[in-house]
Amino acid sequence: MNTPAHYDVVIIGSGAGGGTVAQALVPLAQAGKRILVLERGPRFRDQEFTGRELEMAPLLYADSGGFLSADGTMTLAFARCYGGSTVVYTGTSLTAPERVIRRWAVPGLDHGDLVARSRRYLGENNVHLLPTDELNDNNRLFALGARKAAYAVEQFPVNVKGCLGSSLCNLGCPNQAKQGTNRVQLPAAERGGVEVVTRAEVLRIDPDRSLAVRVAPAADRAIGLPSEWAPGEYRVEARVVVCAAGTLGTNPLLLRSPLPLPASAGRGFTCHPALILVAVHSQPITNDVGHPKSYFVDRGAEEGFVLETCMYFPFTTAKALAGFGPPHSEVMRAYPRQQQILVLSADRADPENRITVDQNGGPVVHYRFTPDVVARLVRGNKAAARIFFAAGATHVHAPFADPPLIEARDAGLVDALIDARHWKPGKQSITSAHLMGGCAMGGSAAHSVTDAWGRVHGLPWLRVADASLFPDALEINPYVTIMALADRVAEGVRRDVPQLLG
Amino acid sequence: MLEDIRPVLRAIGVTIVPESAELDEPEWLALEGIVRGALEPRPRALQRQFILLVRAIDWLALLRYGRRFTALDPDRRHRFLERLQNAPLLLVRRGIWGLRTLLLMGYYGRPAGGRAIGYRADPRGWKARA
Numbered sequence: 217m218n219t220p221a222h223y224d225v226v227i228i229g230s231g232a233g234g235g236t237v238a239q240a241l242v243p244l245a246q247a248g249k250r251i252l253v254l255e256r257g258p259r260f261r262d263q264e265f266t267g268r269e270l271e272m273a274p275l276l277y278a279d280s281g282g283f284l285s286a287d288g289t290m291t292l293a294f295a296r297c298y299g300g301s302t303v304v305y306t307g308t309s310l311t312a313p314e315r316v317i318r319r320w321a322v323p324g325l326d327h328g329d330l331v332a333r334s335r336r337y338l339g340e341n342n343v344h345l346l347p348t349d350e351l352n353d354n355n356r357l358f359a360l361g362a363r364k365a366a367y368a369v370e371q372f373p374v375n376v377k378g379c380l381g382s383s384l385c386n387l388g389c390p391n392q393a394k395q396g397t398n399r400v401q402l403p404a405a406e407r408g409g410v411e412v413v414t415r416a417e418v419l420r421i422d423p424d425r426s427l428a429v430r431v432a433p434a435a436d437r438a439i440g441l442p443s444e445w446a447p448g449e450y451r452v453e454a455r456v457v458v459c460a461a462g463t464l465g466t467n468p469l470l471l472r473s474p475l476p477l478p479a480s481a482g483r484g485f486t487c488h489p490a491l492i493l494v495a496v497h498s499q500p501i502t503n504d505v506g507h508p509k510s511y512f513v514d515r516g517a518e519e520g521f522v523l524e525t526c527m528y529f530p531f532t533t534a535k536a537l538a539g540f541g542p543p544h545s546e547v548m549r550a551y552p553r554q555q556q557i558l559v560l561s562a563d564r565a566d567p568e569n570r571i572t573v574d575q576n577g578g579p580v581v582h583y584r585f586t587p588d589v590v591a592r593l594v595r596g597n598k599a600a601a602r603i604f605f606a607a608g609a610t611h612v613h614a615p616f617a618d619p620p621l622i623e624a625r626d627a628g629l630v631d632a633l634i635d636a637r638h639w640k641p642g643k644q645s646i647t648s649a650h651l652m653g654g655c656a657m658g659g660s661a662a663h664s665v666t667d668a669w670g671r672v673h674g675l676p677w678l679r680v681a682d683a684s685l686f687p688d689a690l691e692i693n694p695y696v697t698i699m700a701l702a703d704r705v706a707e708g709v710r711r712d713v714p715q716l717l718g
Numbered sequence: 719m720l721e722d723i724r725p726v727l728r729a730i731g732v733t734i735v736p737e738s739a740e741l742d743e744p745e746w747l748a749l750e751g752i753v754r755g756a757l758e759p760r761p762r763a764l765q766r767q768f769i770l771l772v773r774a775i776d777w778l779a780l781l782r783y784g785r786r787f788t789a790l791d792p793d794r795r796h797r798f799l800e801r802l803q804n805a806p807l808l809l810v811r812r813g814i815w816g817l818r819t820l821l822l823m824g825y826y827g828r829p830a831g832g833r834a835i836g837y838r839a840d841p842r843g844w845k846a847r848a
Contacts, residue, residue, distance in 0.1 A: 267841045270752065270827040280756070282819075288812040350844075380843035390841035504839040505847055530826040530837050535819050539803075540734040541796045548826070552836040642811035643803060645819075 224249040224717050225709060226427060226454040228418050228469065229256075231300020232698040233460030233682035233705075235397025235405070236337070240706030242408030249717060252452070253405070254416040254429060256465070257296035258440030260303075262392055267384035269529040275439055276304055276388055278464070285581045289641040290489060292581060293649040294464050297388075297440070298414050299398025301462060301649075305695060306385040306509040307394045308372040308524075309343040311335075312690060312697040315517060320687045323659040324668035333700035341375040341395040350381065352506030357497075357555050358525045359511050361607030367513045367599065372524075374507060381506040383527060415443035416450075418461070419577070421473040425677055427452040456709055456716050458670075459655075460681040460702065464571065464579045467654035467684055470672075472577035478661040478673050482572060484565035485581060486689035487648035489589060492528060492536035493557045493597060495604035496611040500552040503527045513599070516562045516691040520588070521596030523603070526558040536645050538615040547613050547621070555604060559596035560650070562691040563589045571654050585641060593646075594636045601630045615644040650694050655680045656687035669708035670701065677716060681705035719757070720750050723769055726776040727753075727821075729788045733795040734818055735825045737834065749824035756820055768820075771813045775802070 225241060227234045230253050238253050245251045257276075266272060273280040281293040295301040311334040317327040337343075348356075362369035379393040392399060406412055419428040433447035434440060459466040467482050504527055513523040528536065530551065537544050547554070563569075563586075572580045597616045604612045605627035612622045618638040626633065658664020661673035670685060672678040681702040683694050690697055709716070720727060728746065732739045741749065757765050779787035779798050787795060803814045825831045840846035 265841075267839065268829075269832075270823070279759075287808065288816070289808070380841075380845060382841045382843040383839050384841065391843070500836075502847075504837060505843055529839070530832040530835060531823050534822040534826045540799065540818055540822075542736055544734075545736055548835050552838075640804065640811060642808045642815055645815070 220426070220451045220453050222250070222453045223252040224454070225251045225456045225458065226452055227251070227253045227458045227460055229300060229459070229461035229465055229682060230298055230402055230412065231295070231397060231460065231462055231682065232302050232695040233702040234458070235299065235302065235401035236699045236702035237458050237460055237681050237706045238405035238410045238412070239401040239408070240703055241709065242405055242410060244710060244713065245409035251410040253402070253410060253412040254418055254452075255298055255300075255412065255414045256417045256461070257298065257414065258434065259298035259414045260388070260440045264439050265388040265390040267382060267387050267390045269387065269531055272387040283464070285583045287641070289585070290583060290646045290648060292464065292487065292651060293647065294462055294651055298412070299396045299402060302396025302695060303388050303398050304386050305396070305649075305693070306507070307375040307396070308509050308693045309338055309341070309375050309696050310373070310692045312700070313516070313692060316688070316691050320657070322657045322668050322687060325657060329704070330697065330700045333703045334696045337696060337699045337703070338373070341400050342377045343373045343375045345371050345373055346376070346379070346507055346510060350506065351510050352381070352503060353501035354503035354508070354527050354555050355506070355510035355525045357501065357607040358557065358603060361603035361605070362511070362513050364606035365602045367515070367603065369511050369513050372510055372512055376507070379507060383504050383506060383508050385508060387529070413444045414441070416445065418469055421457055421469065421475060421678070423475060425454050425457060427454060427457065456677050456679065458679045458681050458705060458709065459684075462682050463651035463654055463684045464581070466680060466682055467571040468573045468577060468579040470655070471571070471573045475678070476674060478665045480567070480656065480663065481665050482654045483567045483570040484653040484656050484687060485569045485571055485583065486563050486565050486652045486686065487583065488560040488650040488689060488691075489563060489585070489593065489646050489648055490558055490560045491593065491615055491644060491646055492526065492533070493559060493600040493604070493615070494533065494537060494547060494613045495555045495609035496547060496550040497553045497555060497608060498610050501555065503552070503554055503556070514692070515599065519595045520562045520592035521599070522560045522562065522691065523596060523600055524558045524560065526556050528556060537613055538620040538644055543619065543621055547611070555607065555609060557600040557603065559593060559600055561589050561592040561596065563592075563689050565653055565656070565688040590636050590639050594634060594639070597634045598630050601634060605630070650683075650690070652683040652686040652689060652694060655684035657685050658687060670705035671708065676712070679705050679709065719765065719769070720754055723772045724750075725788050726772050729795065730772065730775060730799070730817065731821045731824070733792065733799055734821045738825050745828070745830065748828055752824040752827050753820045756823060767813070768817070771817060775799075
């Protein structure tokens with residue numbers, strides 16, 4: 217064990233939440249306070265983002281992106297590196313819908329406040345609409361099909377600068393075009409005097425505000441820079457601790473720490489369960505070049521699903537298709553003619569959907585697919601199929617149909633062919649990258665874990681600043697809302713400095 | 719780890735991805751290397767379950783068809799795996815999903831697997847298509 221290190225504020229995690237808090241606390245650093253960010257993953261060099269699927273996935277994602285829920289029926293994707301999941305998202309930047317924040321009903325949390333904070337980060341991270349002449353056919357066909365099928369289609373604002381259209385966003389942009397916290401907030405924080413230590417896993421937070429930290433060595437010829445600290449075990453003493461390690465980092469850390477947490481800690485996990493639909497056109501289209509995610513159809517309020525354009529890599533696509541053998545191969549061989557749509561279900565917080573820890577303190581995600589969630593996915597499947605056929609697809613591969621391949625001549629039978637009776641947990645590939653909840657904001661410790669400023673009830677020195685705060689699903693891509701909430705958490709820390717830091 | 723189950727694993731592999739029948743020995747070894755690399759970081763218990771599942775598929779076919787999986791023709795192999803994929807027991811469906819996922823990763827995760835289906839993504843993006 218190394219000599220204890222003393223800091224005023226320790227931020228655990230460097231993604232949308234941690235990176236935002238780090239930058240927002242620069243004024244404290246400049247006033248002489250010691251601010252530390254501990255990030256479990258490494259800091260990659262720019263040239264190390266190769267865009268090769270099987271090379272990058274194990275480097276960037278926990279369990280290579282295939283972290284399984286407890287019953288093995290869903291895979292969860294979350295990143296571990298400098299910048300967290302902002303390194304691997306597509307940069308789609310939406311502000312929280314008013315109806316969702318109203319439904320959250322968190323005392324002291326106002327939609328207008330979130331919007332104002334979100335706008336600041338939309339500007340800071342260069343969020344804008346890509347010119348339509350830079351969009352590929354995969355996206356254009358979605359917009360065309362959605363309009364023909366009478367769905368309101370919207371273009372995603374994205375946070376890119378100098379995008380070359382590699383289509384490799386989910387493997388970390390090889391051109392550093394995506395403006396995640398690794399490109400914007402963290403470098404600004406470091407320039408402002410905030411210390412960032414990578415490859416540093418926080419094992420436990422003790423009630424005396426000290427943290428047990430393990431710094432991992434970089435293996436010989438490892439990808440990524442070595443840690444800023446020598447490998448070994450550390451005790452870090454803090455006066456304020458901000459947990460921003462993401463839903464599957466923050467929840468297990470708090471649950472394995474000997475802290476008097478509110479009883480609902482870890483409960484109310486939501487994740488927008490998603491699946492990928494693939495269609496085949498008669499001619500090749502541009503799909504694996506250009507930004508992969510430019511349009512969406514938001515049916516969250518009316519039907520409980522959201523459709524987004526997407527284009528995945530060969531293995532991810534193969535995994536997403538149902539079945540195997542010749543029919544599966546036929547769709548895979550049509551890759552240059554493929555159009556893809558991601559269907560996301562707007563699930564609802566359920567106390568039984570929760571995060572616990574295993575014997576090693578690692579996360580265990582208990583998730584039950586309610587009939588309502590399945591119904592939303594089925595409706596989303598049907599809508600996606602209608603859009604594909606309206607865009608001219610010759611075949612649609614729908615995991616909720618059996619057999620999954622539907623020909624254009626049967627386009628009128630979509631409602632009958634795609635049905636919840638074909639849902640079999642463990643058969644279809646359901647994935648999630650929007651991991652939320654477990655430390656819900658709310659009015660009291662009886663029903664929530666934190667207040668509207670991310671303060672853990674009963675532990676004013678302990679704050680949460682990531683998607684764990686969401687009391688229910690957000691129904692849209694969450695990173696901008698995470699940043700807005702993290703900005704509030706940082707403001708709360710700055711405001712509480714006299715009491716907390718002296 | 720995979721050497722003991724190689725004939726069955728390859729028979730299942732060809733059923734999942736028929737094109738893998740065309741792979742030569744070095745390409746099969748590359749595919750198996752990817753499967754091994756994906757399994758190695760996982761808990762030992764899960765690795766044992768994987769081996770057990772592959773062996774079970776070979777012998778369970780004997781109960782249904784009077785022949786081991788490796789001795790079945792391609793149609794019967796396909797039908798048998800399909801039955802398992804739709805099994806009433808979640809444990810069995812999960813197992814088949816995991817096995818299928820690993821074999822798809824082995825085949826399509828190879829650069830040659832991507833090229834074979836026309837995957838052309840390039841870090842240079844649009845410039846690479848000019």
